[in-house]
Amino acid sequence: MRYLRLIAVGVSFRVREFTVSRWFLLMCLLQPVIFATIAFYMFKAGGRPGTLLYAALGAGMMGIWSSTLFGSGGALQWNRWQGTLELLVAAPPPFIVVLLPLTIATSITGAYSLLATVFWGRVFFDVPLHLVHPALFLLAVPAAVLSLGLMGLLMASSFILYRHANALSNLLEYPVWVATGLLFPLALLPGWVAPISWLLAPRWGIDAIRHSALGGSVWFPIAMCALTGAVYLGLAAVFLRVFERAARARATLALT
Amino acid sequence: MAVIEVIGLRRTYRTTTGIVRRRPLEVEAVRGISFEVAEGRLFGLLGPNGAGKTTTIKMLITLLLPTAGEARVLGHDVVRDAREVRKGIGYVFGGERGLYERLSGLDNLRYFAELYGVTGRRQRERIDEVLELVGLRGRERERVEGYSRGMRQRLHIARGILHDPEVVFLDEPTIGVDPVGARELRAMIAGLVDAGKTVLLTTHYMFEADSLCDRIAVIARGRIVAEGTPAELKTRVADSSVVEVEVFGVEERELSRIRELPGVTSVSLEERDQAQIVTIQSPRGLELTQELPAFLDGARIGRIAAREPTLEDAYVALVTEATE
Numbered sequence: 001m002r003y004l005r006l007i008a009v010g011v012s013f014r015v016r017e018f019t020v021s022r023w024f025l026l027m028c029l030l031q032p033v034i035f036a037t038i039a040f041y042m043f044k045a046g047g048r049p050g051t052l053l054y055a056a057l058g059a060g061m062m063g064i065w066s067s068t069l070f071g072s073g074g075a076l077q078w079n080r081w082q083g084t085l086e087l088l089v090a091a092p093p094p095f096i097v098v099l100l101p102l103t104i105a106t107s108i109t110g111a112y113s114l115l116a117t118v119f120w121g122r123v124f125f126d127v128p129l130h131l132v133h134p135a136l137f138l139l140a141v142p143a144a145v146l147s148l149g150l151m152g153l154l155m156a157s158s159f160i161l162y163r164h165a166n167a168l169s170n171l172l173e174y175p176v177w178v179a180t181g182l183l184f185p186l187a188l189l190p191g192w193v194a195p196i197s198w199l200l201a202p203r204w205g206i207d208a209i210r211h212s213a214l215g216g217s218v219w220f221p222i223a224m225c226a227l228t229g230a231v232y233l234g235l236a237a238v239f240l241r242v243f244e245r246a247a248r249a250r251a252t253l254a255l256t
Numbered sequence: 257m258a259v260i261e262v263i264g265l266r267r268t269y270r271t272t273t274g275i276v277r278r279r280p281l282e283v284e285a286v287r288g289i290s291f292e293v294a295e296g297r298l299f300g301l302l303g304p305n306g307a308g309k310t311t312t313i314k315m316l317i318t319l320l321l322p323t324a325g326e327a328r329v330l331g332h333d334v335v336r337d338a339r340e341v342r343k344g345i346g347y348v349f350g351g352e353r354g355l356y357e358r359l360s361g362l363d364n365l366r367y368f369a370e371l372y373g374v375t376g377r378r379q380r381e382r383i384d385e386v387l388e389l390v391g392l393r394g395r396e397r398e399r400v401e402g403y404s405r406g407m408r409q410r411l412h413i414a415r416g417i418l419h420d421p422e423v424v425f426l427d428e429p430t431i432g433v434d435p436v437g438a439r440e441l442r443a444m445i446a447g448l449v450d451a452g453k454t455v456l457l458t459t460h461y462m463f464e465a466d467s468l469c470d471r472i473a474v475i476a477r478g479r480i481v482a483e484g485t486p487a488e489l490k491t492r493v494a495d496s497s498v499v500e501v502e503v504f505g506v507e508e509r510e511l512s513r514i515r516e517l518p519g520v521t522s523v524s525l526e527e528r529d530q531a532q533i534v535t536i537q538s539p540r541g542l543e544l545t546q547e548l549p550a551f552l553d554g555a556r557i558g559r560i561a562a563r564e565p566t567l568e569d570a571y572v573a574l575v576t577e578a579t580e
Contacts, residue, residue: 013366017356
C-alpha cells in the first residue's frame with residue numbers, strides 16, 4: 001500500500017516537474033503538431049480525407065513515444081547531472097518503485113501530444129471527431145500510456161548503469177515510429193516487421209486507440225498492452241536489481 | 257556502543273586511459289581504513305581534496321560497494337543489509353547539486369518525505385519542524401533555482417534529517433557557503449548532536465573540525481594517518497614552532513629550498529587576498545626567522561611572525577608527512 005502511494009505521489013511530482021519545463025512541453029506539443037500537419041496534407045493529397053483522424057491519432061502517439069523515449073533516458077541523465085540520482089538510489093524503497101513514477105510521468109506528459117494533434121486537426125483540418133467506441137477510447141489511452149511508461153522503465157534500467165546510454169534514444173525514435181505503424185499501416189511494410197512490432201507497446205497502444213476511435217477490435221490490443229507492460233515490468237525488475245548493484249560497484253551513479 | 261564500525265575498508269576505482277588504445281587504470285581511493293564512531297558523537301574525517309573522504313562516506317551510505325573490508329552502520333552491514341542501513345541514516349552532500357531546481361523547496365521536502373515513509377499529518381509536522389530548524393520558513397514555496405547557496409545547503413540539511421534518522425552523514429556541508437551562513441550551519445550541526453544524533457562529518461576546514469568534533473581522523477591518500485580528540489592531535493605539534501611569512505610573488509622553487517633546510521618539518525602556502533602566506537613548521541628552538549629572507553630571494557617579503565602551533569598546523573604536518 002505504501003509503495004502504491006509512493007508511485008502515485010511520485011507520478012504527480014514528476015508530471016509537475018516536466019510540466020514546468022517549457023522546453024519539454026514545447027517538444028511534446030510542437031513536434032507532433034508538425035508531423036500531424038505533414039500527415040494531413042499527405043493524406044489529403046492522396047485523396048483519403050476519411051483517414052485524417054487516423055493520421056491525427058498516429059501523430060499523437062508518435063509524440064507519446066518520443067516523450068517516453070527521451071523523457072525516460074533524459075530524465076535519468078538529468079537526475080544524474082543535478083546530483084539527485086544518488087539520492088533516489090540511496091532511498092529505502094526498491095529502486096523500481098522510485099523509477100516507475102518517473103517513466104510513467106514521461107508518457108503522461110507525452111499524452112499532451114495526443115490532445116494537441118487532435119485539437120490541431122479539428123480546428124485547422126476539419127478532422128471529424130466521431131469516436132466509434134468513446135468509452136473504450138477512454139480506456140485505450142491510459143492503457144497505451146501505461147504500457148509505454150513500462151517500456152520506458154525497461155529502457156531506463158540500462159541508463160542507470162551506462163552514463164551515456166540515453167544517446168541510444170536518438171537511434172530508436174524513427175524506427176519505432178515506422179515499425180509500429182504509427183505513420184502508415186504495417187501492411188505496407190515487409191512481412192518480417194510485424195513480429196518485431198508485436199514486442200513493442202506502441203504497436204498495441206496505437207491499435208487500441210485507433211480501433212476504439214475508427215472501429216475494430218479494441219480488447220485484444222488493450223490486453224496486449226497489459227501483457228507487454230507486464231513483461232517489461234518483470235524484465236525491468238530483474239535488470240534494475242542487477243544494474244543497481246553493478247552501478248554501485250562501477251561508481252556510475254554520479255558524474256564524478 | 258559503536259554506531260558506525262569501519263574495518264579495513266578499501267575502494268579501488270577501475271577506469272581506462274587513452275583514446276585509441278585504451279589501457280586499464282586503477283585508482284586506490286581508500287586503502288584499508290578502520291575507525292569507529294560511538295553513539296551520539298560527532299566524528300570528523302579530515303583530509304585534503306582527493307584524500308578519500310567522499311568515497312568513504314559513499315560506501316557507508318550504500319552508494320558504493322567496497323572493494324574489500326567491511327563496514328556496519330547501526331549494526332547493519334552496508335553491503336548485505338543496504339536497505340536497513342538506508343532506513344536509519346540521513347546524509348547531506350556539500351555543494352549546489354542534489355535538489356530539484358525547478359520545483360519549490362516544499363515540493364522537494366514533500367517528495368523526499370514520501371520516499372522515506374514520512375506521510376500524512378506527521379509529514380506536515382515534520383516539514384514545519386525542519387523548515388523552522390534550518391531557517392527556511394517563509395521561503396519554502398519559492399523555486400529552488402532562486403535560492404542562494406546557503407539556502408540550498410539549509411534545504412539539503414532539512415532533506416537529510418526529515419525522517420529523523422539516528423545517524424547523519426555530512427560531506428563538506430559548509431563548502432562554498434559565506435562565513436555567516438557557515439557559522440549558522442555549524443550551529444545547526446552542533447544542534448543535531450545535542451538532539452542525540454550520531455554525526456560523521458567530512459571537512460577540510462580545520463577550525464570547523466576543532467569546534468565541532470569529539471574525535472577526528474585525518475585521512476590522506478586513502479589512509480588514516482592520525483586519529484584522536486582535537487586536543488590529542490594538537491599535542492603532536494606541541495614541540496614545534498611555527499613561522500608565518502607574508503610574501504608577494506613566491507614560487508615553488510623557493511618553497512622547495514626552504515623544505516630542504518635542516519629541521520624543517522613542513523612548508524605550506526596559502527593565498528590570502530593579494531598576499532601569500534608561507535607557513536613553516538620546525539622543532540621548537542630552531543631559529544629560522546633570520547635565515548628565511550635569504551631563501552625567499554626574488555619574492556617581496558612582508559611580515560614575519562612566530563606563533564604557537566594550532567590544530568591546523570598538526571593537520572598540515574600530518575598530511576605533508578603522509579603525502580611526501
